[in-house]
Amino acid sequence: MRIGELGRRTGVSVPTIKYYVREGLLPPGELTSPNQASYGDAHERRLRLIRALLEVGGLSLSAIGEVLDAVDDKERPVHKVLGAAADRLVPGHTSEPDAETDLARDKVARLIGARGWRVSADAPAAEALTVALAALARVGHGGFGTGVLDEYAEAAERVARADLDHVRRQVAREDLVESVVVGTVLGDAMFAALRRLAQVDASARTFGSEVAG
């Protein structure tokens, strides 16, 4: 199909499509004449993926580029690709060198040990958890982080098991890696929405009786 048709099908403007091609996010179309390119189903699919990661997942274009590189790198073993994708999908906050960070880092290392998780205490996700716990302590709500940590970890294991059960059912490597990326990014959005719904329900049961809007 021509670029105009690709734009109509996906709701993305032609200049934006051209921009994604220039930035290397979308492979160029096949040239059918010196100034005419043809795009296929793979382009349409990739374009929808970019938009979903951008609009629903809230990823930056540069983060999307890194994640797509991991999806497209056929040489890596699946396990390494999954790790790389997970690492790149962690927001890159830098911890501050203060007492709250030191305490939070200890807490994270103890949690990983206690749960027997096969993950290094230096992994980007461990650092992200440290940053969140330290930020809670710094705003005077350290008790929240400590109080809910075990329940959250239990729920996170449950969610990760469901994620992996789904991933395991994918046959083709490309589908598998793409489904990890999509599931991780859109799964966060899904879970955050479900948590809000469950909070409104729990809050209605605790503090009020009407159905909340």
Next chain:
Amino acid sequence: MRIGELGRRTGVSVPTIKYYVREGLLPPGELTSPNQASYGDAHERRLRLIRALLEVGGLSLSAIGEVLDAVDDKERPVHKVLGAAADRLVPGHTSEPDAETDLARDKVARLIGARGWRVSADAPAAEALTVALAALARVGHGGFGTGVLDEYAEAAERVARADLDHVRRQVAREDLVESVVVGTVLGDAMFAALRRLAQVDASARTFGSEVAG
């Protein structure tokens, strides 16, 4: 304390503090002379809260302003404030009028009914879940959304119960509302990090044997 001391304690520059005051996010200091204002512990605490919501929570300054308005509105009953805070903490994505959205909306309504959640199917969080499920379907991964939905909902209930158990232990109304806001925003960051850690563990158990970095 003077504005310079407030800046040193919180790591926020003086121009930024002045900007927050102009935007109404931070109350002005008490004037001690025509061009000298004094700031107290409440300012320091509020400033740390703004930074945490901005940097770790990823909220925009306008979203932070709306949330702080809910925290500061003393007239509302607690249950309504919790609902308002939860609603404002949902990313405001608009659903597209297509078949995927209609199917996703049905799925969300059925889920709320099946779990007996006391929440309207028009709540912002229900709309956010609809948007995420429709986006999954549009990128060809609708099976993921459907496959994990019940497990996610179960985990979300567990997390929301832990959230509310913590909130219930707060005595003062101000602390209670603030702890909902902080817990909701930083709790999402905590949970996303824990989900990544648990995913790396589950992935190592499924696809490899080494400890992943």
